Amino acid sequence: MVAKPPITPPYLLICFYLTVAIGALYDLWTDYAGGKPRWVLVAVDALQVLIPTFLAWVAGSYPLD
Numbered sequence: 123m124v125a126k127p128p129i130t131p132p133y134l135l136i137c138f139y140l141t142v143a144i145g146a147l148y149d150l151w152t153d154y155a156g157g158k159p160r161w162v163l164v165a166v167d168a169l170q171v172l173i174p175t176f177l178a179w180v181a182g183s184y185p186l187d
Contacts, residue, residue: 127187139178146170 150167
């Protein structure tokens with residue numbers, strides 16, 4: 123038996139990834155704007171923004187039927 127591709131994009135998964143990215147963006151802003159930034163934390167926060175954004179893009183590009 124072969125599984126069919128979904129007929130709609132995974133909206134819940136995309137919303138979850140974007141919510142995580144928004145939270146990471148807030149964390150990035152507070153680390154950067156809170157006085158003297160610690161660049162290691164800013165780099166980690168930037169990765170926390172980029173990874174969920176990339177995963178939301180991948181989830182949005184699933185093949186649909």
